[in-house]
Amino acid sequence: MPANLTPQYLEADKRFKQAKTTEEKIACLQEMMAVIPKHKGTEKMRADMKTRLSKLMKQKGKKSGTHRAVWYHFEKQGAGQVAIFGTVNTGKSSVVKILTGCQTEVAPYPFTTTIPITGMLIYEDVQIQLIDTPPLTEDSPPWLFHILRTADSVVWIVDVSADDLLETTELCIKKLQGANLYPSAENPAVNKKMLIVANKTDQPNAKFGLEILKELIPNTQFIEVSVSRAQGLEDLKTRIFESLDVIRVYTKPQGKPPDLTDPVIMKKGGSVMDAAKTLHKDFAAKLNYARLWDNDKHNGQRVDRNYVLKDKDIIEFHV
Ligand SMILES: Nc1nc2c(ncn2[C@@H]2O[C@H](COP(=O)(O)OP(=O)(O)OP(=O)(O)O)[C@@H](O)[C@H]2O)c(=O)[nH]1
Numbered sequence: 001m002p003a004n005l006t007p008q009y010l011e012a013d014k015r016f017k018q019a020k021t022t023e024e025k026i027a028c029l030q031e032m033m034a035v036i037p038k039h040k041g042t043e044k045m046r047a048d049m050k051t052r053l054s055k056l057m058k059q060k061g062k063k064s065g066t067h068r069a070v071w072y073h074f075e076k077q078g079a080g081q082v083a084i085f086g087t088v089n090t091g092k093s094s095v096v097k098i099l100t101g102c103q104t105e106v107a108p109y110p111f112t113t114t115i116p117i118t119g120m121l122i123y124e125d126v127q128i129q130l131i132d133t134p135p136l137t138e139d140s141p142p143w144l145f146h147i148l149r150t151a152d153s154v155v156w157i158v159d160v161s162a163d164d165l166l167e168t169t170e171l172c173i174k175k176l177q178g179a180n181l182y183p184s185a186e187n188p189a190v191n192k193k194m195l196i197v198a199n200k201t202d203q204p205n206a207k208f209g210l211e212i213l214k215e216l217i218p219n220t221q222f223i224e225v226s227v228s229r230a231q232g233l234e235d236l237k238t239r240i241f242e243s244l245d246v247i248r249v250y251t252k253p254q255g256k257p258p259d260l261t262d263p264v265i266m267k268k269g270g271s272v273m274d275a276a277k278t279l280h281k282d283f284a285a286k287l288n289y290a291r292l293w294d295n296d297k298h299n300g301q302r303v304d305r306n307y308v309l310k311d312k313d314i315i316e317f318h319v
């Protein structure tokens, strides 16, 4: 039976083979165990990993004091990278799982997720990388904030049915402010792209929770979601795509129909010249003009190199 190993597994396996310290090996193995597909075909591999892990744990126990911190960093894939965060049990993994179909574990008890796990969300014709993270707590490790900082945007999952909504929201704000990811009195100009999801809206006390959230975080449009009932997910996907501030541009060879399957992804506000640069440096240097098709008034008209493109524009380059 094929094991169907995911890119994150293979990546962790590679790092495991190169790892020098016991701590690094343990971290890689834990990651591999968390992301390996759980079916019959991987049963033996999983058993082997367990044995190796327990041996490494024993080794580590013997030489404590040589502690080296674990660190996580993910190379960006697709149109952008979006980190999902929140306090315990709010439904972070449920969101990532339903949007990407990845193997992250969902459970009714807290601290289910112990390491970050990635999955790809397909939105129309683009792929967006989501990172599920362990719960944010009073003593979350520095790498969690590193992931939030380096992501193109972040999604805060709030459980609006939780009894401790007030405390957990205040905790998140405090920790985010400490990491300069949320505006504070000292630093009001933070501009991290952040979406806030009010999850578990299917619960009877969710309406009340939403009111509390509005008071704690005014002037914000929350995305109301119920993963259990699959409600609000289309809106969430659209808002995630929009949070990346990118546009899709399709290229068209001269005299042929455009390729509508593989858009060029570029920053909002980019020009014809920027699109050409994304394709090839030499190509950009030789660019003369382009023809444009859009949903508005262009139907093959000539536009110059500085023309600012919109999402879903089709361009034909002339060099
Ligand atoms: N009623 C209800 N329950 C939900 C919803 N979304 C998730 N849950 C449940 O909430 C519990 C926690 O879900 P997870 O996705 O594991 O939450 P998490 O935030 O990843 O949890 P940790 O990784 O432990 O921090 C599970 O029992 C889910 O089934 C929802 O929209 N409504």
Ligand SMILES: [Mg+2]
Residues within 6 Å of the ligand: 092, 093, 094, 105, 106, 112, 113, 133, 134
């Ligand atoms: Mg989780």
